[in-house]
Amino acid sequence: MAELFLYLAMVAPVSWLERCPTYKEQVVQLASKEVSTLGFLGYPVLQCADIIIVHGEIVPVGEDQLPHLELCREIVRRFNFLYGDYFKEPEALLSEVKRLPGTDGRKMSKSYGNAIYLSDDPDTIRKKVRQMITDPQRIYRTDPGHPEICLVFDLHEIYSSEEIAKVEEDCREARIGCTQCKDLLARRIADSLASFRQKRKDLLEDEGRIEGIFAQSREKVLKIADKTMADVRNLLKL
Amino acid sequence: MAELFLYLAMVAPVSWLERCPTYKEQVVQLASKEVSTLGFLGYPVLQCADIIIVHGEIVPVGEDQLPHLELCREIVRRFNFLYGDYFKEPEALLSEVKRLPGTDGRKMSKSYGNAIYLSDDPDTIRKKVRQMITDPQRIYRTDPGHPEICLVFDLHEIYSSEEIAKVEEDCREARIGCTQCKDLLARRIADSLASFRQKRKDLLEDEGRIEGIFAQSREKVLKIADKTMADVRNLLKL
Structure with a gap:
């Protein structure tokens, strides 16, 4: 390399x-x-x-x-x-x-503390989503919301695409509160990560398997890389 | 590396x-x-x-x-x-x-064609030195020379340092012509390269020896380099 x-x-x-x-x-x-x-x-x-x-x-x-x-x-x-x-x-x-923006709307990053991890359990996700800032123009539960300026809605568009029309309507007509809306988003995110979380858990319980995959991949990559370098040295007449 | x-x-x-x-x-x-x-x-x-x-x-x-x-x-x-x-x-x-300037006063370089090689025999050296430009103010053999503006004299200072005072005097008083002066320089250069030329000839006649030296050096260097890289990776915590 x-x-x-x-x-x-x-x-x-x-x-x-x-x-x-x-x-x-x-x-x-x-x-x-x-x-x-x-x-x-x-x-x-x-x-x-x-x-x-x-x-x-x-x-x-x-x-x-x-x-x-x-x-x-x-x-x-x-x-x-x-x-x-x-x-x-x-x-x-x-x-x-x-x-995929972080919970504060900035680029998702560990160092910003605004990231939702593949390994987060539903409770952790709910806590993180609860802290998100919503439509600043909606002060009372009875005020109509503005999805177009709400970060929670941006994420709904990704995670709740099937019911997005309903989410939008409920918000605009104040049929749903922000906390309720966030909890729905948190559930959708948690659902989408469930299989990752399970896979991760299975792998972590079987450490030898991960090391086996690494060793195998390493061997495979080294073989290809060695051949590439031999070819390159030839092309460069070294 | x-x-x-x-x-x-x-x-x-x-x-x-x-x-x-x-x-x-x-x-x-x-x-x-x-x-x-x-x-x-x-x-x-x-x-x-x-x-x-x-x-x-x-x-x-x-x-x-x-x-x-x-x-x-x-x-x-x-x-x-x-x-x-x-x-x-x-x-x-x-x-x-x-x-050490080349025969045209520029930096000595193969691509300028102005270099005297360690392997040049006395005849080749004489031919190369003969082509050098000397004091442009000395037109006739009887004109006094100006060593301070002569490239041949610059090289005499390096190769004929023991008799440099005499070379300078002979030139200034027109006791010696440029060709004669160049041939003296060529002899001095040839003398100084004689032992290199001999060594080179001996080595070329015994090709196995050169390869042996290369192989030996390579082994020595690889051992040191491997140790260095292990140390460096340690220092870099890799």
Whole structure:
């Protein structure tokens, strides 16, 4: 991986990397943070090496990673142009929901404390959802709500899509209170995570199995990666 | 090596590398050349990895490489500061003659066709020295010469240091012609290279020996490098 990174670094123009949104963001925050390093500038090249060393064709990413994947495709094109058609350009696989906000509306993140985890039980989820801020214009239970400015409704659109029309109507006509509405959302989220939670629990109870999967995958990946590196060294006449 | 480069890249600020004279030179020539790459920007980091992976303490370099070595020392300091005192800062070893110009006065280089090789025989050296340009103010054999503006004299200072006073006097008083002076220089250069040429000839006649030396060195280096990488991974808690 480090070796492929080194070779790709030889074909990746600095200007492409300086244009990366994540890098530009970091440079702006520089005043207070660590100085930006060669490693950070080259991070998309490292990601690219990670993907193509196993000939990854489809990469499941969030919307914010699309510029990195595009850069990866450009590096692949340049490598192929210089050394012969070898790598395939990987493609992005976006999920249906491209971005899932945290309970405060910001990007979901452990460090913001606004995330709902795959492992959260229904009680924890209810507590987290209860803390969400709703339509600020709805002060009394009897006031009609405005779903279009309510984060809870945004999540209902994702988790309660089948009954979304009813949720909207109940809110607008004040037939349902915010707490009730949140508890419904919490149930829908908990339901959608139930199978993950169960799978996770089963796996955790059988630790040997996880290690077995890791060992197996590792072996599989190493074999592919070794072959890739042998091919690459050949192409580079090393 | 590639792995150590990757780790060092994480501590090497981009700004240090952009300030490198060799990189700045390249960027200026960009219009006509290949675009400058991450690999080229990170070249001093790669050199640094090369040196410190075997705990190099003394690095024999030409004057033009001093900025790179200084950068290497800075990277070592930063690594030690972040992860604990591990690497020693390597020091430069300059030879007595810091810079040996080519037969046209420019930097000696294969691609300029102005280089005298360690393997050149006395005849080849004489031919190359004969083509050198001498004092342009000395038109006739009887004109007095000006050693201070003569490239041949510059080289005499290096190769004929014991008789330099006589060479200077003979030139200034037109007791010696330029061709005669060049042939003397060619002899002195040939003499100084005689032992290299012999050694090279002996080695080339005994190819197995060279390969043996390579194999032995390789083994020695790999052992040290493996130990270094194990230590580094430990320091980085990988």
